[in-house]
Each structure stands twice: as C-alpha cells, then as structure tokens.
Amino acid sequence: MRELLATASGTRTWAAVGELVRPRRGLAWGALLVLLAGTAVGLITAPMLGRIVDLVGAGSSALAWPVVVLVLVAVAQGVSTAFGTSLVARLGEGMLADLREKFVERALHLPLERVEKAGAGDLTSRVTRDVQVIADAVRNALPVMARAALTIGLTVVGIAVLDWRFLIPVLLALPIHVHTVRWYGGRAVRLYASQRVAVGVQQQQLLDSIGGAATVRTFGLASSHVARVRTRSQEAVDLALRGIRLLTRFYGRLNVAEFIGLAGVLVTGYLLVGAGSASVGTATAAALYFHSLFNPINAALALADDAQAATASLSRLVGVTDGPMPSVEGRVRPVDTTIKLAGVGYSYVDGHPVLRDIDLELGAGERVALVGASGAGKTTLAKLIAGVHEPTSGSITLGGVELGLAARSVALITQEVHVFAGPLVDDLRLARPDASDEDITAALARVGALGWASALPSGLDTVVGEGGHRLTVAQAQQLALARLVLADPPVAILDEATADAGSAGARELEEAAARALDGRTGLLVAHRLTQAATADRVVVLEAGRVVESGTHEQLLAAGGRYATLWAAWSGTRS
Amino acid sequence: MKTVRKTTVLKGAVTGQWKSVTLASALGAAHQTGEAAVPLLIGVVIDEAVRTGAGGRLVFWIGVLAAVFVALSLSFRFSLRCGEKASHQAAHEVRTELAARVLSAHGGAAHGRLSGELANIATSDAQRVGQVNLGLPIAFAAVVGVLVGAVALLRVSVVLGLLVLVAAPVLLGLAHFLGKPLERRSDAEQDRAALASGVAADLVAGLRALKGIGAEATAAQRYRVTSRSSMEAAIRAARSRAWLDGSMLAMTGVFLAIVALVGGHLAASGSISVGELVAAVGLAQFLLWPLSIFSWVNGLFAQGRASAARVAEVLAAPPVVPPGSSPLPASAPGRVELTDVVSGSLRGVSLTASPGELLGVVARDPADAVSLLAVLAREVDPTAGSVTLDGLPLSSVESSALRSAVLVAAHDADLFEGSVRDNVAAGGSQVDEAMDAARVDDVARALPDGLDTVISARGRSLSGGQRQRVALARALAAAPPVLVVHDPTTAVDAVTEVSLATGIKRMRSGLTTIVVATSPALLAAADRVVFLASGAVVSSGAHADLVADEDYRLVVLS
Structure with missing residues (x-):
C-alpha cells in the first residue's frame, strides 16, 4: 500500500510562509512601499489627461504643466516599478532558496524505508515539479500579481477620489469577476493537472519507444509503437485544446465584465455631466481609469490558478520540511566491526515471513558471499544488515551495539547505480569531502577505474552524469565502488553490483569489488559462483533460511546443495 | 539539401492545417479591429452624448459598443482556438512522423543521438514547428490592427497620425535595442538559476547511493552552495528584467504625454474635437501592442526555423546499411556461415552454425562479441568476408524478412510498458512455453498481479534478473529459425541460471x-563452443573439453 509523504495543512503552509518572511521583514516592507508609491504616482496620469480635456474644453492651450507632470509621472513610475520589482525578486528568491535547501536536507535524511513506502515518484515529483511550480510563481506570477493588485486597489481609490459615484458601475462589474475566477479556478486546476499527466505519459512513451528503438526493430514492433505514440500524443493535444477552450471562455466572461463596467462609467458620466455635478474631464478620466484596468485585472485573474497550484505545491514541500531530523544523540561506539544476527526474521506483509531464524556472524574483516535462488531473501537480508529495514524479530548488532544505535553505519552498494551530475571528482568527493587529489586517484586505481577516468575528455574534471559525458553501466559501478573506498566504512554490503555489466565487464567488476572490500567486514550477494569461490566463507540461503555455511572447499567436500549447484553451474565435475 | 528539407517541414506544418490557419487569421483581424474601435467609441460617446447631453445618442452608441464587444470577444475566442488547434495538431503530425522514422526498420535516425535528445526533438522541436501556425494568424491580425489604427488616427488628424506612426515604431525599436543586451544577460542568468532544481533532482535520484555511503550531510551542504549561487543569479536576472520593464513603462508614458501635448494643442485650436483627442490617446496606447507583437512573432518564427532544421535532419537520416531486396524461402533450415569476416575487432573469423545446432561462442575480448553480434544483426556489413543464411548473403535479403529469420536478442534489450505477458507476447506466439523455459513463473510470483502486473517504461520496475528473464522469454516466444542471444543471464542467480540453460536447450531443439x-x-548446455580471442577463432569443441585449456578456463571459470 502506497503511503505518500506528509502534506501540510493550509494553515500550517501559510505559517511556514510567515516563517520564511520573518527574517526578511525589512525587505518585504521596503518592496511593498516602493511599489505602492510607484502605483500611486501612476494614478495621476488619468486625472492629468482629464485636466487637459477640461483645459482644451475651456479653450485654453496652457498645457505645459499637465504635460510636464505626465512626463515626471512616467519616469517616476518606471523607476519605482524597476526598483520595486527587484526588491520583490530578492525577497521571493531568498525565501525560495531557504525553502528548497531545507527541503533537500530533510529529503536526504528521510529513512529509505519511508521513501520506498511512498513510491519513488513521490519525492522526485516534489523536488522537481513542486519546486519548479513555486519558482515559476515567484519569478513570473508574484511580481505581476503584486503590481496588478496594487494597480487595481489604487485605481479604485483614484476613481473614488475623482467622484465616488463612478464606483457604482465598477461595483456592478465586480460580481462577474468574482464568479469568473471561481468558475475558472476549479476547472483550470483539474484540467491542467490532467494535462500535465498526459504530457508526462506522452514523454514517457517517446522515451520508452525511442530508447528501445533497437528492440522495437529486432522484434518488428514499429507499427504498434508508432500507434502508441500517436494515441498518447493525440490525448495530450486534445487536453491542451480543452485547456485553450476553457481559457477563451474565461476571457469571454471577463469581456462581459469589461463592457458592463465601461458602459456603466460612460452612462454615469453622461448623467453626472448632464446634472452639472461633474466636468467632462472628470468623466473622461473615469472612463480612462476603467479602460486602463482591463489589462491588470486580466493579468491578475489569469494568474489565480498559478497561485493556487503554487499553494498546493508549497503544502507538499512544507509537509516534508516539517518532518523531524534524525537525532545523533545517544549513539554508542562499537567495539569492533563484527556483525551478529541472532534469530532474525522479517516479513514485508504480516504472516508472510521472507526471512526466518537467521543466526549469522560476520567476523571483523571477513568477506562472506551470499548464494541462493531469487526470492530466497538475499536482498532483504542485505537491507536488514545495512539498516534500511528493521528486523521483525531477533536482533542485529554491530560490534556489540544494536545496529540502530551504533555510531558508525554499514555501507550498502546496490544495483541501482547513480552517477551524480557534475565533474567526476565532485562525485567522488561526496563520499569524502576533504579527499586530496592523491586520495581520489588512489581510490580510482584500487577499483581499476583510473585508466578510463584519466582518459576522459577533461580527465577527472570531466562533467559526467545527466547532461554530461555518459558512463557505461560498468564504469558507473566502478565509480560506486571508488566512492565506497573513499568513504572507508568498516562494514560494507554489495548487492548485485555486477549484474548489469555483461559477462566480460562482470569479471573486472568482481575483482574491483574484492579490492574495495579489502580490510572491511563484507557481505556480497553473489551471482556468479566464481565470486563465492574466492570469498572467505559462503552462506547458502534457501526460502528465507540459512541452509549451508562454510568455505567453498568445505561445502564442495560436504556434497550438499552448494556442491550440486557448483557442478551444474560450472559444467564440470571437479 | 538540408535547407530544402527544413522548408518542407515548415510548409508541411502550415499546409496541413491551412483551414484552421486561414480562419484564425481572419478572426484575429476582426478582433484587432474591434480592439481599435473601443477607444474610438469612448471618444465618440464623450463627444456626442456626455458633452451634448443627447440621451438618444448615448443609447445608440452604447448599443454599438455592446455590438463591438460581442464581436471582439467572439472573434478572439475562435481565433485563438483555431490557431492553437493548428499549432498543436501540426506538432502532433511532426511528432508521429519522427517516431515512425526513428523506429523504421532501416534505422539510422538515432545514429549519434541520445534517446533523450530524440524525445526532446519530438516534443519541444515539434511544438516549436507547430507554433508557426499560431504566429502566422497573430502576425496577420497585428498588421490589420496597425492599419486600422493608422487609418483611424489619420482620419482624426494627419499631424497626430503621422506623429504616432513614426514615434511608436521608433520607441519600440529603441526598447528593442536597449533591451537586447539586458535580455541576453537575463537569459544567461536564468540558465544558471535553473541549476538548483537540476542538482536537487539529481541528488534525490541518487538517494540510495548517497545513503549507502552515508553522504547525506555532505550532499545537503553541497546543495546549499549551488542553491545560493542560483539564487544570486536569479536575482540578477530578475533585476535586468525589472529595469527593462521599468524603462519600457517610462518611455511609453513619455510617448503618451507627447501625444497628449500635440493633440491638446490641436484640440485647443479647434482642428480636432475633445472626443477625438481622447480617442487619439487611446489609439496611441492601443497601437503599441500590435507593433510590439512583431518582434515576438519574429522570435517565434526564428525558433520554428531552427527546430524545423533539427526535425528535418532526423527525417532525412540515411539508413545504417543499404537495404536488400531478395525474399527468403518459406521455411529456412537456418544455416549461418561466417567466412573470413573482417569487421570491427574481428580479423578473419570463420564459423558455422549448422541447422538445429546450439552453438556457444565465448569471446575473451568483449569487443569481439560486440562486433560479431553487429554483423549477425546486420547493423553493419563486414569490410571483408561474408555472412550468409542458408547460402544467401545477409546484405541481399529484404530487411524485414531477415529480421524475422535471424533474431539477435541484445544483452541490453528493453522491455516496454505493459503487462509481463504482453511483453513476452510481443516476441511471438509461443508464449507459455517461452515463459516456462525462461522461468518467468518465478518472476510473476514476486509481482503483485503476477503475469498481469504492468511493468513501468523500459522495465525499470523490475530487478535486473527479472528483466533478463522476461526479455529472454520474449526472444524464445518468437521462435525464429535462427536465434542469437547475448549474455542472457548475467543478472540471474546461479540456481536459476542452470535451469534457464536447460529451458533454452529444450525450447530451441531443432532450431x-x-x-x-x-x-x-x-x-555446458551447448552442443559445441567456439572460443574467440584477439578477433580470431582459437579453438572449438565441447565445454567440458575446452575447460582443460588454461585460457578458456580463465575466461569462463575465474
């Protein structure tokens, strides 16, 4: 059962925003005041144009003053907008940086078991999509919204100052705006969510088919794959067009509000001028004010769903940043590097034990190979010893200290290798930040990777990983082993580290793995029995139990399961 | 030739959607005319009703305003819908055509390109090609908007009209000139700002590797550094853009002030009315939009051209090997013969797989195995020597016939999204026997819905060993006359491996x-084993006999 990571409540999310603003209170006030001042100055434009109309109407051509004011207003408005928007960016980007740093730190410290329960996609989508949605909102929506909101607010004030009676038609348009945003908001969020899913599915299909092009050709599957691409792509196109239809209906509704407001302002002007209680200039200014509201209102309302999406993403990030950091207090230093399992059992689902009654001791510096069929529980046992899962029954101790309380941890290298994007040396220094260049080359040499690594286009400074130089699976696995050498843990577990390399690469990797484990207490999950043959001890696992244990020679001599397996596998009767 | 193809792609995108593009253009022009009419009408209402107090005129002109709003709203709505439809649909066609070319039996389109890059061409570039269909109607509408605005202004006053028509493009040109360096700097900074999210995603993707060696704190510390420098870059980018926007705002304001000054003097001297002055200011404001749209559309077209070139390059890629033409006899005995083959690292290899034989090939040097598979799959033709199937050179056989006669199952073959059973059935009809031989039953037992479990794209939701067994079953299900498998069991445990060897032998008997x-x-399960070293055949015989050879033993059993 999927159990997604935590999502914060609405109240908590806003409280978290407050916490991010608090250290930048001065900046926030400064940004607000500058933008407010700029918008207020901008409001002088319409009455000045109205003043020109009145002066002209009175037959005067003394227009110099109002025009000079208009020029000054324009310059002041430009400067304050630039300055204010820069301050908003500093505020928003600072908050964003704090948030994402805290998020990444917490995410990296989440227990692996918790991440796996949530499904691999949950954390990844939070760190990619949610962070991106918030960053987009900070960069695009926030400045536009801030300026639009101020313009709308102050224009309404300006109209009221001009003549409060012009507010009546403006208020007539307001319910339509409110209704339109409500109508659009809910639909847009749902539609855009399904649209994103469809685009993701389309992208996945393209990667799937194009990435597997060789296989598609081998099995003659081209027509069915092109059909799949066509279907996925058409689904995404249809949803995008539905989005456009929704958007145009949204603008259609806003046009109605625009017309009602504008016609109302003109009629009001007609009535007031007719009654002699307002000048033609005032009526003109009111109409121009209202006409100039069209763009900011449309801009602000169109961003309403971006803001809503950003709030939802924010609550997913806050849900994780509010989580606890693992405490390092009360950890005990192990006396040595022996691992001892006593009566260990484990089940993923109650009543279906994967491991039962495992008693096993790994002596300090001993290299033990784990052999068994798939489903025998090899990987689960490796994860238990690495502390990824806690045993359902029994205990695991490292140097006499219970595993969860030990001050040193057990390293685990799995078949899922990852090359970190960036220069190769940076990837390696993740394992030991203070490693000297000599340490790095020594570690690479030890796992047999120095040759190819120095031959890379820019040597060890070559950018590798996503978007950089692509390493082969075998090279990536050697890199993982080099990291292990640098991290220098007393106990290490290697699970399927050679599986994907192909037969020739596998042999080299086996040798590299053996050298990386030198001097450590090591457990390796063996696929090729030759790996078992060179280990200090072989442990055979069957249906969750240890059935044989001893050196390769002892087990061959004993003539048990391992001996039978060796004979069948090697094709020899030695 | 490439330029021709680029224009073919663009032309195809436009002509394929010509109805939508034409309709969008006509409606867009109507919308622009309506937008230009609104400030004019405000001026007319002030002149004819507000100033004179004529109630009838007020009702009439408000009615006209209503009609204009209905027309501009509807024409905008359907213009955008048609334009977007033409854009998305054209992108869809390009995308499908690209997929068909990349997956076609001739191959060659993926040559030298990563799959992510190709997928990107099929999404982003296809979209940019399609967007030309959105840009065309918008450009047309903007031209009409400028013309309508210009005529209206010139009718109000020739002096004012000329002032606006000269000053507005100068203003926009100036903004463009001043803005370009700011924009470039801002874009560069934005790329740097995007780094933070990329690094975060990368660290989370490598979470297991980080936790495996206890590097969480180091990674978090390193991320903080990236995040801070990204933040600085983002702030610099925003600042450039803010000053660009601010100066544009100031210049527009000054421009309007000048229009008001000139218009005011004209109105004061009685050569235009007050309402016409209001309309002129409104029109000056309106004209800035269609004029500014030209540089945007220009950018859109430039992107479209660049993307069309990338699309064309993939579509025009030559096939990897010249396709053959002869058909194969209905039932091929399946005799594969290599005679003095020189290709890649192979230096004169001769070997024969007799009909029905299970032949093992051991390559001491991995490159030899790769070269051998490439000539058998006919991804390359040998530089010297020949490869024949039942006496026919592979290069003469029609490509789809060859692929169904000789199936080369690569070590890193991909699985596809779909159930386990679907994946095996994609190979051929002998599904149950093949799953039995490849021990897919074991795989299914460990999966939540057994054989009906949907595996994610490229089979990433399976472990390496599970993936290999499903891929092997797929190859066996095809039951081709000749099957070549490369390292089918490297990720499978030793117990299962022995059983797979038996399964292959059973299923392939007679083939x-x-x-x-x-x-x-x-x-050990093979009838005969050929041992390759340094690009040549060293020895051949039964596995049990060959293990006596020191070199062979070193490769296979150590």
Whole structure:
C-alpha cells in the first residue's frame, strides 16, 4: 500500500510562509512601499489627461504643466516599478532558496524505508515539479500579481477620489469577476493537472519507444509503437485544446465584465455631466481609469490558478520540511566491526515471513558471499544488515551495539547505480569531502577505474552524469565502488553490483569489488559462483533460511546443495 | 539539401492545417479591429452624448459598443482556438512522423543521438514547428490592427497620425535595442538559476547511493552552495528584467504625454474635437501592442526555423546499411556461415552454425562479441568476408524478412510498458512455453498481479534478473529459425541460471541457436563452443573439453 509523504495543512503552509518572511521583514516592507508609491504616482496620469480635456474644453492651450507632470509621472513610475520589482525578486528568491535547501536536507535524511513506502515518484515529483511550480510563481506570477493588485486597489481609490459615484458601475462589474475566477479556478486546476499527466505519459512513451528503438526493430514492433505514440500524443493535444477552450471562455466572461463596467462609467458620466455635478474631464478620466484596468485585472485573474497550484505545491514541500531530523544523540561506539544476527526474521506483509531464524556472524574483516535462488531473501537480508529495514524479530548488532544505535553505519552498494551530475571528482568527493587529489586517484586505481577516468575528455574534471559525458553501466559501478573506498566504512554490503555489466565487464567488476572490500567486514550477494569461490566463507540461503555455511572447499567436500549447484553451474565435475 | 528539407517541414506544418490557419487569421483581424474601435467609441460617446447631453445618442452608441464587444470577444475566442488547434495538431503530425522514422526498420535516425535528445526533438522541436501556425494568424491580425489604427488616427488628424506612426515604431525599436543586451544577460542568468532544481533532482535520484555511503550531510551542504549561487543569479536576472520593464513603462508614458501635448494643442485650436483627442490617446496606447507583437512573432518564427532544421535532419537520416531486396524461402533450415569476416575487432573469423545446432561462442575480448553480434544483426556489413543464411548473403535479403529469420536478442534489450505477458507476447506466439523455459513463473510470483502486473517504461520496475528473464522469454516466444542471444543471464542467480540453460536447450531443439556468453552454465548446455580471442577463432569443441585449456578456463571459470 502506497503511503505518500506528509502534506501540510493550509494553515500550517501559510505559517511556514510567515516563517520564511520573518527574517526578511525589512525587505518585504521596503518592496511593498516602493511599489505602492510607484502605483500611486501612476494614478495621476488619468486625472492629468482629464485636466487637459477640461483645459482644451475651456479653450485654453496652457498645457505645459499637465504635460510636464505626465512626463515626471512616467519616469517616476518606471523607476519605482524597476526598483520595486527587484526588491520583490530578492525577497521571493531568498525565501525560495531557504525553502528548497531545507527541503533537500530533510529529503536526504528521510529513512529509505519511508521513501520506498511512498513510491519513488513521490519525492522526485516534489523536488522537481513542486519546486519548479513555486519558482515559476515567484519569478513570473508574484511580481505581476503584486503590481496588478496594487494597480487595481489604487485605481479604485483614484476613481473614488475623482467622484465616488463612478464606483457604482465598477461595483456592478465586480460580481462577474468574482464568479469568473471561481468558475475558472476549479476547472483550470483539474484540467491542467490532467494535462500535465498526459504530457508526462506522452514523454514517457517517446522515451520508452525511442530508447528501445533497437528492440522495437529486432522484434518488428514499429507499427504498434508508432500507434502508441500517436494515441498518447493525440490525448495530450486534445487536453491542451480543452485547456485553450476553457481559457477563451474565461476571457469571454471577463469581456462581459469589461463592457458592463465601461458602459456603466460612460452612462454615469453622461448623467453626472448632464446634472452639472461633474466636468467632462472628470468623466473622461473615469472612463480612462476603467479602460486602463482591463489589462491588470486580466493579468491578475489569469494568474489565480498559478497561485493556487503554487499553494498546493508549497503544502507538499512544507509537509516534508516539517518532518523531524534524525537525532545523533545517544549513539554508542562499537567495539569492533563484527556483525551478529541472532534469530532474525522479517516479513514485508504480516504472516508472510521472507526471512526466518537467521543466526549469522560476520567476523571483523571477513568477506562472506551470499548464494541462493531469487526470492530466497538475499536482498532483504542485505537491507536488514545495512539498516534500511528493521528486523521483525531477533536482533542485529554491530560490534556489540544494536545496529540502530551504533555510531558508525554499514555501507550498502546496490544495483541501482547513480552517477551524480557534475565533474567526476565532485562525485567522488561526496563520499569524502576533504579527499586530496592523491586520495581520489588512489581510490580510482584500487577499483581499476583510473585508466578510463584519466582518459576522459577533461580527465577527472570531466562533467559526467545527466547532461554530461555518459558512463557505461560498468564504469558507473566502478565509480560506486571508488566512492565506497573513499568513504572507508568498516562494514560494507554489495548487492548485485555486477549484474548489469555483461559477462566480460562482470569479471573486472568482481575483482574491483574484492579490492574495495579489502580490510572491511563484507557481505556480497553473489551471482556468479566464481565470486563465492574466492570469498572467505559462503552462506547458502534457501526460502528465507540459512541452509549451508562454510568455505567453498568445505561445502564442495560436504556434497550438499552448494556442491550440486557448483557442478551444474560450472559444467564440470571437479 | 538540408535547407530544402527544413522548408518542407515548415510548409508541411502550415499546409496541413491551412483551414484552421486561414480562419484564425481572419478572426484575429476582426478582433484587432474591434480592439481599435473601443477607444474610438469612448471618444465618440464623450463627444456626442456626455458633452451634448443627447440621451438618444448615448443609447445608440452604447448599443454599438455592446455590438463591438460581442464581436471582439467572439472573434478572439475562435481565433485563438483555431490557431492553437493548428499549432498543436501540426506538432502532433511532426511528432508521429519522427517516431515512425526513428523506429523504421532501416534505422539510422538515432545514429549519434541520445534517446533523450530524440524525445526532446519530438516534443519541444515539434511544438516549436507547430507554433508557426499560431504566429502566422497573430502576425496577420497585428498588421490589420496597425492599419486600422493608422487609418483611424489619420482620419482624426494627419499631424497626430503621422506623429504616432513614426514615434511608436521608433520607441519600440529603441526598447528593442536597449533591451537586447539586458535580455541576453537575463537569459544567461536564468540558465544558471535553473541549476538548483537540476542538482536537487539529481541528488534525490541518487538517494540510495548517497545513503549507502552515508553522504547525506555532505550532499545537503553541497546543495546549499549551488542553491545560493542560483539564487544570486536569479536575482540578477530578475533585476535586468525589472529595469527593462521599468524603462519600457517610462518611455511609453513619455510617448503618451507627447501625444497628449500635440493633440491638446490641436484640440485647443479647434482642428480636432475633445472626443477625438481622447480617442487619439487611446489609439496611441492601443497601437503599441500590435507593433510590439512583431518582434515576438519574429522570435517565434526564428525558433520554428531552427527546430524545423533539427526535425528535418532526423527525417532525412540515411539508413545504417543499404537495404536488400531478395525474399527468403518459406521455411529456412537456418544455416549461418561466417567466412573470413573482417569487421570491427574481428580479423578473419570463420564459423558455422549448422541447422538445429546450439552453438556457444565465448569471446575473451568483449569487443569481439560486440562486433560479431553487429554483423549477425546486420547493423553493419563486414569490410571483408561474408555472412550468409542458408547460402544467401545477409546484405541481399529484404530487411524485414531477415529480421524475422535471424533474431539477435541484445544483452541490453528493453522491455516496454505493459503487462509481463504482453511483453513476452510481443516476441511471438509461443508464449507459455517461452515463459516456462525462461522461468518467468518465478518472476510473476514476486509481482503483485503476477503475469498481469504492468511493468513501468523500459522495465525499470523490475530487478535486473527479472528483466533478463522476461526479455529472454520474449526472444524464445518468437521462435525464429535462427536465434542469437547475448549474455542472457548475467543478472540471474546461479540456481536459476542452470535451469534457464536447460529451458533454452529444450525450447530451441531443432532450431539454430547461437549463445554468445561466458557463463559456464549456458556453455555446458551447448552442443559445441567456439572460443574467440584477439578477433580470431582459437579453438572449438565441447565445454567440458575446452575447460582443460588454461585460457578458456580463465575466461569462463575465474
């Protein structure tokens, strides 16, 4: 059962925003005041144009003053907008940086078991999509919204100052705006969510088919794959067009509000001028004010769903940043590097034990190979010893200290290798930040990777990983082993580290793995029995139990399961 | 030739959607005319009703305003819908055509390109090609908007009209000139700002590797540094853009002030009315939009051209090998013969797989195995020597016939999204026997819905060993006359490996099979094993006999 990571409540999310603003209170006030001042100055434009109309109407051509004011207003408005928007960016980007740093730190410290329960996609989508949605909102929506909101607010004030009676038609348009945003908001969020899913599915299909092009050709599957691409792509196109239809209906509704407001302002002007209680200039200014509201209102309302999406993403990030950091207090230093399992059992689902009654001791510096069929529980046992899962029954101790309380941890290298994007040396220094260049080359040499690594286009400074130089699976696995050498843990577990390399690469990797484990207490999950043959001890696992244990020679001599397996596998009767 | 193809792609995108593009253009022009009419009408209402107090005129002109709003709202709505439809639909066609070319039996389109890059061409570039269909109607509408605005202004006053028509483009040109360096700097900074999210995603993707060596704190610390420098870059980018926007705002304001000054003097001297002055200011404001749209559309077209070039390059890629033409006889005995083949690292290899034989091939140097598989799959033709199937050179056989006669199952073959059973059935009809031989039953037992479990794209939701067994079953299900498998069991445990060797032998009895591997379990099951070293055949015989050879033993059993 999927159990997604935590999502914060609405109240908590806003409280978290407050916490991010608090250290930048001065900046926030400064940004607000500058933008407010700029918008207020901008409001002088319409009455000045109205003043020109009145002066002209009175037959005067003394227009110099109002025009000079208009020029000054324009310059002041430009400067304050630039300055204010820069301050908003500093505020928003600072908050964003704090948030994402805290998020990444917490995410990296989440227990692996918790991440796996949530499904691999949950954390990844939070760190990619949610962070991106918030960053987009900070960069695009926030400045536009801030300026639009101020313009709308102050224009309404300006109209009221001009003549409060012009507010009546403006208020007539307001319910339509409110209704339109409500109508659009809910639909847009749902539609855009399904649209994103469809685009993701389309992208996945393209990667799937194009990435597997060789296989598609081998099995003659081209027509069915092109059909799949066509279907996925058409689904995404249809949803995008539905989005456009929704958007145009949204603008259609806003046009109605625009017309009602504008016609109302003109009629009001007609009535007031007719009654002699307002000048033609005032009526003109009111109409121009209202006409100039069209763009900011449309801009602000169109961003309403971006803001809503950003709030939802924010609550997913806050849900994780509010989580606890693992405490390092009360950890005990192990006396040595022996691992001892006593009566260990484990089940993923109650009543279906994967491991039962495992008693096993790994002596300090001993290299033990784990052999068994798939489903025998090899990987689960490796994860238990690495502390990824806690045993359902029994205990695991490292140097006499219970595993969860030990001050040193057990390293685990799995078949899922990852090359970190960036220069190769940076990837390696993740394992030991203070490693000297000599340490790095020594570690690479030890796992047999120095040759190819120095031959890379820019040597060890070559950018590798996503978007950089692509390493082969075998090279990536050697890199993982080099990291292990640098991290220098007393106990290490290697699970399927050679599986994907192909037969020739596998042999080299086996040798590299053996050298990386030198001097450590090591457990390796063996696929090729030759790996078992060179280990200090072989442990055979069957249906969750240890059935044989001893050196390769002892087990061959004993003539048990391992001996039978060796004979069948090697094709020899030695 | 490439330029021709680029224009073919663009032309195809436009002509394929010409109805939508034409309709969008006509409606867009109507919308622009309506937008230009609104400020004019405000001026007319002030002149004819507000100033004179004529109630009838007020009702009439408000009615006209209503009609204009209905027209501009509807024409905008359907213009945008048609334009977007033309854009998305054209992108869809390009995308499908690209997929068909990349997956076609001739191959060659993916040559030298990563799959992510190709997928990107099929999404982003296809979209940019399609967007030309959105840009065309918008450009047309903007031209009409400028013309309508210009005529209206010139009718109000020739002096004012000329002032606006000269000053507005100068203003926009100036903004463009001043803005370009700011924009470039801002874009560069934005790329740097995007780094933070990329690094975060990368660290989370490598979470297991980080936790495996206890590097969480180091990674978090390193992320903080990236995040801070990204923040600085983002702030610099925003600042450039803010000053660009601010100066544009100031210049527009000054421009309007000048229009008001000139218009005011004209109105004061009585050559235009007050309402016409209001309309002129409104029109000056309106004209800035269609004029500014030209540089945007220009950018859109430039992007479209660049993307069309990338699309054309993939579509025009030559096939990897010249396709053959002869058909194959209905039932091929399946005799594969290599005679003095020189190709890649192979230096004169001769070997024969007789009909029905299970032949093992051990390559001491991995490059030899790769070269051998490439000539058998006919991804390359040998530089010297020949490869024949039942006496026919592979290069003469029609490509789809060849692929169904000789199936080369690569070591890193991909699985596809779909159920386990669907994946096996994609190979051929002998599904149950094949799943039995490849022990897919074991795989299914560990999955939540057994054989109906949907595996994610490229089979990433399966472990390496599970993936290999499903891929092997797919190859066996095809039951081709000749099957070549490369390292089919490297991720499978030893117990299962022995059982897979038996399964392959059982399923392939009577059919020609070549197993390229170093696994002793597979080689022990072969009828005969050929040992390759340094690009040549060193020895051949039964596995049990060859293990006496020191070199062979070193490759297979150590």
